[in-house]
Amino acid sequence: MSNNKKHVLFIGAGRMAQALIKGINKNEFSILVGNNGNEDRLREVKETFEVETTNHWSQEIHKMDIIILAMPPESHDDILAKLSKDISGQLVITVAAGIGPTYLESRLPKGTPVSWVMPNTAAKLCKSMTLYALGQNVNQEQQGWIEALIYDIGEFEKVTEQQIHELTAVTGSAPAFIYRVAEALEKITLESGVNKDQARKLVANMIAGSAEMLKTNAAPAELADEVATPGGSTAAGLEILDTNHLDRLMIDAIEACRQKAMRQE
Ligand SMILES: NC(=O)C1=CN([C@@H]2O[C@H](COP(=O)(O)OP(=O)(O)OC[C@H]3O[C@@H](n4cnc5c(N)ncnc54)[C@H](OP(=O)(O)O)[C@@H]3O)[C@@H](O)[C@H]2O)C=CC1
Numbered sequence: 479m480s481n482n483k484k485h486v487l488f489i490g491a492g493r494m495a496q497a498l499i500k501g502i503n504k505n506e507f508s509i510l511v512g513n514n515g516n517e518d519r520l521r522e523v524k525e526t527f528e529v530e531t532t533n534h535w536s537q538e539i540h541k542m543d544i545i546i547l548a549m550p551p552e553s554h555d556d557i558l559a560k561l562s563k564d565i566s567g568q569l570v571i572t573v574a575a576g577i578g579p580t581y582l583e584s585r586l587p588k589g590t591p592v593s594w595v596m597p598n599t600a601a602k603l604c605k606s607m608t609l610y611a612l613g614q615n616v617n618q619e620q621q622g623w624i625e626a627l628i629y630d631i632g633e634f635e636k637v638t639e640q641q642i643h644e645l646t647a648v649t650g651s652a653p654a655f656i657y658r659v660a661e662a663l664e665k666i667t668l669e670s671g672v673n674k675d676q677a678r679k680l681v682a683n684m685i686a687g688s689a690e691m692l693k694t695n696a697a698p699a700e701l702a703d704e705v706a707t708p709g710g711s712t713a714a715g716l717e718i719l720d721t722n723h724l725d726r727l728m729i730d731a732i733e734a735c736r737q738k739a740m741r742q743e
């Protein structure tokens with residue numbers, strides 16, 4: 479990418495926008511943030527991340543290279559109709575569940591370059607696993623902008639629109655499932671008399687270590703077997719999880735996320 483900073487407008491200043499804004503490289507991108515009128519939130523975003531904010535984002539469109547839609551899926555129709563009046567070739571990216579390039583292209587002027595980026599909240603620690611898909615009108619330079627945006631927030635993969643529809647539940651939503659598991663483990667850890675900091679240290683490092691083991695590409699079943707000493711204690715716990723069909727529970731939870739996201743179309 480050239481040394482000229484690209485101008486990025488965020489429409490939406492909530493949790494996902496903030497996670498992205500925190501991670502994005504400010505030497506490459508100049509960030510302006512608008513929202514739905516919550517001025518306290520804009521003030522907080524400005525102070526925390528040292529970015530510019532606006533109460534009138536529609537007046538700023540002409541100065542922008544990239545517009546990132548970081549608001550709820552159900553707000554998209556209205557915002558895309560407003561954007562359509564002022565837009566002139568800017569790259570439009572949405573991070574919303576269920577809103578793919580096909581949806582964006584059908585509501586924006588013909589030829590508008592669009593992309594779907596699906597990050598997760600770990601973007602704020604530059605540890606997001608981000609998926610992205612391109613619309614039909616994105617050129618190589620714009621694809622470079624997208625990759626430069628998400629390069630600094632963690633790992634990324636280019637996939638198809640359909641794959642993001644299916645995998646948002648895995649990379650976007652399932653972190654919440656892991657946090658539920660962590661919550662249960664922390665609770666039980668505290669019962670052993672350690673303090674909260676110790677409980678967090680134990681559980682977080684256990685999960686982080688397990689994630690590192692997964693990154694070696696060993697099969698999850700093999701890794702579980704390695705932990706479960708034959709005739710030992712872990713096997714007793716695994717039997718409870720298996721008997722209660724943890725895998726089926728996970729599949730049901732992923733499917734529920736998918737069904738809900740699909741209702742946006
Ligand atoms: N949270 C997550 O882990 C992930 C979220 N996403 C996607 O990110 C998007 C935002 O989610 P999240 O950050 O969690 O939601 P939040 O509720 O935290 O934030 C929503 C933001 O959108 C703004 N907004 C709502 N309606 C409008 C509108 N009509 N015009 C302009 N701004 C509007 C709100 O404005 P105001 O500040 O004025 O209230 C707020 O800043 C969703 O589409 C979601 O699918 C994707 C991946 C992961």
Ligand SMILES: O=C(O)[C@@H]1CCC=N1
Binds near residue numbers: 575651
């Ligand atoms: O809960 C949601 O709808 C968003 C999409 C993926 C993660 N959070």
